[in-house]
Structure formats: structure tokens, C-alpha cells
Amino acid sequence: MRSSILVSLTRFLRNIGHSFSDRVWRLGAGARLFGLTLMYSGESFRRFHLTIREVYFTGVMSLIIVLVSAFFVGMVLALQGYYTLQKYGSSEAIGVLVALSLIRELGPVVTALLFAGRAGTAITAEIGLMKATEQLAAMEMMAVSPIARVIAPRFWAGVIAMPVLAALFSMVGILGGYMVAVPLIGVDAGAFWSQMQANVDWRLDIVNGVIKSVVFGVACTMIALFEGYDAPPTAEGVSRATTRTVVTSSLAILGLDFVLTSFMISL
Amino acid sequence: MTLNKASQNIVEIDNLSFGYKGRMLHQGINMVFPRGKVIAIMGGSGTGKTTLLRLIGGQLKPSKGEARVEGQVVHKQTRDGIYQLRRKMGMLFQQGALFTDLSVYENVAFPLREHTNLPESMIHDLVLMKLNAVGLRGAHKLMPTELSGGMARRVSLARAIALDPDIIMYDEPFAGLDPISMGVICDLIRTLNDALGATSIIVSHDVKETFTIADYVYFVANGVVAAEGTPDDLRNSTLPFVHQFVHGEKDGPVPFHYAAGDYAQDLLGFEQTRRGA
Numbered sequence: 001m002r003s004s005i006l007v008s009l010t011r012f013l014r015n016i017g018h019s020f021s022d023r024v025w026r027l028g029a030g031a032r033l034f035g036l037t038l039m040y041s042g043e044s045f046r047r048f049h050l051t052i053r054e055v056y057f058t059g060v061m062s063l064i065i066v067l068v069s070a071f072f073v074g075m076v077l078a079l080q081g082y083y084t085l086q087k088y089g090s091s092e093a094i095g096v097l098v099a100l101s102l103i104r105e106l107g108p109v110v111t112a113l114l115f116a117g118r119a120g121t122a123i124t125a126e127i128g129l130m131k132a133t134e135q136l137a138a139m140e141m142m143a144v145s146p147i148a149r150v151i152a153p154r155f156w157a158g159v160i161a162m163p164v165l166a167a168l169f170s171m172v173g174i175l176g177g178y179m180v181a182v183p184l185i186g187v188d189a190g191a192f193w194s195q196m197q198a199n200v201d202w203r204l205d206i207v208n209g210v211i212k213s214v215v216f217g218v219a220c221t222m223i224a225l226f227e228g229y230d231a232p233p234t235a236e237g238v239s240r241a242t243t244r245t246v247v248t249s250s251l252a253i254l255g256l257d258f259v260l261t262s263f264m265i266s267l
Numbered sequence: 268m269t270l271n272k273a274s275q276n277i278v279e280i281d282n283l284s285f286g287y288k289g290r291m292l293h294q295g296i297n298m299v300f301p302r303g304k305v306i307a308i309m310g311g312s313g314t315g316k317t318t319l320l321r322l323i324g325g326q327l328k329p330s331k332g333e334a335r336v337e338g339q340v341v342h343k344q345t346r347d348g349i350y351q352l353r354r355k356m357g358m359l360f361q362q363g364a365l366f367t368d369l370s371v372y373e374n375v376a377f378p379l380r381e382h383t384n385l386p387e388s389m390i391h392d393l394v395l396m397k398l399n400a401v402g403l404r405g406a407h408k409l410m411p412t413e414l415s416g417g418m419a420r421r422v423s424l425a426r427a428i429a430l431d432p433d434i435i436m437y438d439e440p441f442a443g444l445d446p447i448s449m450g451v452i453c454d455l456i457r458t459l460n461d462a463l464g465a466t467s468i469i470v471s472h473d474v475k476e477t478f479t480i481a482d483y484v485y486f487v488a489n490g491v492v493a494a495e496g497t498p499d500d501l502r503n504s505t506l507p508f509v510h511q512f513v514h515g516e517k518d519g520p521v522p523f524h525y526a527a528g529d530y531a532q533d534l535l536g537f538e539q540t541r542r543g544a
Contacts, residue, residue, distance in 0.1 A: 133367070137364065143381075
């Protein structure tokens with residue numbers, strides 16, 4: 001009896017150790033791929049048309065989901081904001097509330113979450129399947145680095161696309177907020193825009209929002225690339241990697257958002 | 268045929284051992300690949316034949332010993348050195364490994380665009396010439412998804428010879444093909460080898476097709492070269508393993524049954540365990 005408990009305990013501890021060392025190993029492998037991606041970026045920039053092509057697939061093709069979501073998020077923000085603000089008699093501040101919420105938080109965060117679901121999964125599945133069908137090995141055998149030809153263009157495309165998508169998200173979200181606040185609820189259009197203009201700061205709000213979206217772009221794209229590159233070359237391996245991309249990216253976005261916000265507020 | 272004059276050998280494998288996850292796949296393999304010949308590496312599934320190609324191509328590092336290409340030890344090269352060596356090699360992968368986002372034309376043009384500064388008109392002519400050599404010039408506008416397995420293999424072959432390599436490696440070139448495609452690939456391997464003056468290394472377990480075109484054959488089993496010789500030598504071999512493999516016999520040194528305990532005990536044991544539970 002005692003020995004069976006001991007065996008179970010040993011197995012439990014071994015599993016924890018194995019899981020921990022596996023995660024540390026993956027973190028190291030991910031950091032190594034990130035380093036290699038930066039190292040091969042110069043080689044990749046010489047074929048900049050590949051990056052442009054990937055901006056189309058990751059950025060332009062994500063526009064519909066990002067813009068439609070932004071419009072609804074903006075409308076809901078205006079409704080919820082008006083409900084609270086009217087209690088304090090400051091419903092004119094609805095424009096500021098919508099704009100600041102979108103530019104500082106929701107724009108970068110929700111765009112990154114949508115990007116991870118739409119473009120991140122596509123990147124992981126594509127690279128995982130390229131690996132499973134030996135396309136990456138074939139490239140290697142043709143003396144062409146897959147990191148320079150496949151990984152780096154997708155990485156830079158994600159880094160370029162994310163801030164642009166986040167900016168568009170905020171703009172369309174503000175438009176959605178305006179549609180609800182002004183024509184529907186009846187808030188004064190002049191108050192809506194002028195309060196927004198007076199209270200949104202270039203450095204503290206807009207630049208910080210852009211910094212967040214660039215960081216999320218690096219994290220999301222790198223996670224998607226690593227999961228695809230590291231995926232076991234089987235159907236199950238690719239599907240698991242795709243799921244991991246969404247889970248890891250979402251957690252990374254929310255965790256990084258907290259860290260970045262803390263720094264930005266304390267500065 | 269003698270295979271021992273070092274200067275004539277474009278590839279040499281010397282006392283090479285390779286293993287991973289605690290399991291040794293190769294233990295002291297010696298092989299030579301003379302220029303201009305078609306050499307086959309044969310053996311059952313899982314004996315590490317494809318791994319040998321990856322060791323020659325520098326995608327894996329041996330645990331012991333070395334693979335040399337044109338006298339240069341592959342695993343001691345820098346990344347640039349390995350890439351220089353690979354420019355002299357072409358490889359046909361088992362499933363073709365065509366880039367699915369590029370057309371047939373662009374797939375064949377890929378190595379030319381990456382490694383040369385040729386004008387577009389010359390790339391166009393070269394691509395069509397390579398595709399014509401494999402009989403698929405008319406398919407240059409198709410996408411890889413529109414090709415049959417045999418056609419994909421031929422396009423991949425056209426891509427492998429795009430830079431006129433000195434060594435062409437074939438990983439299971441006949442696997443999963445219909446008899447017509449198999450005959451076409453078989454004929455192409457020999458014809459292209461002789462036309463380009465290249466050396467071909469074929470990894471396969473298809474005895475009939477491989478013996479038709481190979482000049483020399485190595486049999487790999489249990490991590491070592493179990494037998495070698497010309498196809499005629501091996502057809503008449505009395506070695507039990509070679510005899511079983513060449514004639515496709517069900518049972519022999521390679522048993523039909525995977526190692527297992529007593530059959531009756533396995534069947535009765537289940538009932539006893541269930542009753543006990």
C-alpha cells in the first residue's frame with residue numbers, strides 16, 4: 001500500500017518536472033527562433049515582395065472580422081457608457097470614453113485577440129503543413145533558408161499589420177460609438193467630437209496604444225510561427241499546434257497588456 | 268564493378284553511426300558512390316534509408332564517422348559551406364514536396380531565382396526545357412493541387428535538376444505510383460542521370476524497378492550494410508535476408524510476427540484478468 005502511494009507520488013512529481021522542463025525548453029526554442037528570425041531579416045528584406053504578400057494574407061484578409069467587430073464594440077461602448085454617464089449628468093463625455101477605451105485598451109487588445117484567431121491560426125497551420133509535406137526540408141536541401149524565405153516575411157508582415165489593424169479598429173469603433181451616441185441617443189455631435197479632441201493625448205494615449213499593438217504584433221506572430229515550425233509533422237500535431245497558438249497568444253496578449261499598462265501608467 | 272577508387276567517388280560514407288532518443292539507427296556504415304553511376308540503397312521500412320540521404324545532405328549530424336561529398340566532410344562545414352555543397356545536389360522527396368502556393372512553372376523556377384541572376388527570358392527557357400525533359404511542359408501553368416501523384420513527382424524531379432546538379436538523390440521515388448507513372452519515373456532517373464552526367468542515389472524498397480536501373484545496390488538492415496553488389500549479384504544471393512527481401516517472402520530472417528509473448532497465454536490471460544476483476 002505504502003509503496004504504491006510512493007510510486008504514484010514519484011510519478012506525479014516526475015510529470016510536474018517533465019512538464020516544467022518541457023515548457024522551459026519550448027521557451028528557449030522559441031527565443032532561439034526569434035533570434036534567428038531577426039538574424040535572417042536582412043536576407044528576407046531583399047525579397048520584400050514576400051513580406052508585402054504576407055501583409056495581404058495576414059492584414060488585409062483580417063480586415064472584415066476586425067472592422068465589423070470594431071463597429072459593434074464601439075456601439076456597445078457607447079450604450080454602456082451613456083447608461084453610466086447620464087447618472088452623473090455628463091453624457092457629453094461619451095465621445096471621450098469611447099475614444100480612450102478604444103485607443104488605450106480595446107483597440108490593441110481586441111485586434112490582437114482577433115488577429116490570433118484569424119491570422120495566427122492560419123500561419124501555424126500553413127507552416128505546420130509545409131513541414132509535414134516536407135516543403136521546408138525541400139527548401140533547406142535547395143540551399144534556401146526557410147527562416148529567411150518563410151518565417152521572417154510572415155513575422156514582419158504581422159508586425160506591420162497589427163498596428164494598422166488596431167488603428168483601423170479604433171477609428172471604426174469610434175464611428176460605431178458616434179452612430180449610437182449622436183443619431184440614436186441624441187448626444188450633441190459638437191460635444192462628442194470636441195470633448196474627444198480636447199482629452200485624447202497624442203503621447204499618452206495614441207503613442208502608447210501603438211506601442212502596445214506593435215508588442216502584441218511581435219508576440220502573436222512569433223507564437224504562431226513557432227508553434228507551426230515546432231509542430232509534429234502529423235495531422236494531430238498540426239491541429240494541436242493551431243489550438244496552442246490561440247491559447248498561448250490570448251494569454252500572452254492579456255499578460256503583456258497588464259505589464260505594458262503598468263509601465264505606461266507609472267511613467 | 269569495383270567501388271574503391273576514392274578519386275572517382277563523389278560521395279563517401281565512412282564508418283558512419285547515427286542514432287537519436289537512445290536508439291542507434293546506423294552502426295558503422297560504409298558506402299561509396301562513384302561518379303556517373305546510379306546507386307540504390309535498399310532495405311525494409313524504418314531501417315534509416317532516408318536518414319542516410321539527410322546525413323549526406325547535411326540536414327542531420329552523425330554520432331560517429333562521416334559523410335563526404337566531393338572530399339569535404341559534410342557535418343564539419345559551416346552553414347555557408349553546407350549550402351555550397353547543396354547547390355551541387357538535387358533531391359526528389361517522397362511526396363514531391365512541391366510548394367503548394369506556387370505554380371508548376373514557379374516551382375521549377377524557384378532554385379534558379381534563388382541562386383542565379385539570370386534574366387527572366389533565360390529562366391523561362393530553362394524552366395520549359397526542364398519540364399520538357401520530364402514530359403510536363405504543357406502543365407507549366409497548373410498548380411500542384413491539380414497534379415496527379417506521378418505528375419507531382421515529375422515536376423519535383425524537374426525542380427531537382429534545375430541547377431544541373433552533380434548528385435541527384437531520390438527518396439522512395441516509386442512509392443504510391445501506378446505502373447505507368449512508375450515506368451516513367453524509372454526511365455527518367457536513368458535517362459537524366461546519363462544525360463546530365465550526374466550521380467544518382469536512390470532510396471527505395473521497390474525491388475523490380477530499382478534493379479532495372481541501378482548499377483550497384485546496398486542493402487541496409489539492423490543498422491549495417493547487410494549486403495551489396497550489382498542487381499544480378501543480389502538476385503542470385505543466398506544470404507537469407509537478401510533472398511527474402513528480393514523475392515518478397517512473407518517469413519524469414521525478418522519475421523512476419525512482431526515480437527510477442529505466448530499466444531495462448533495472451534488469449535487466456537484476458538479471461539483470467541477479467542474474472543479476477
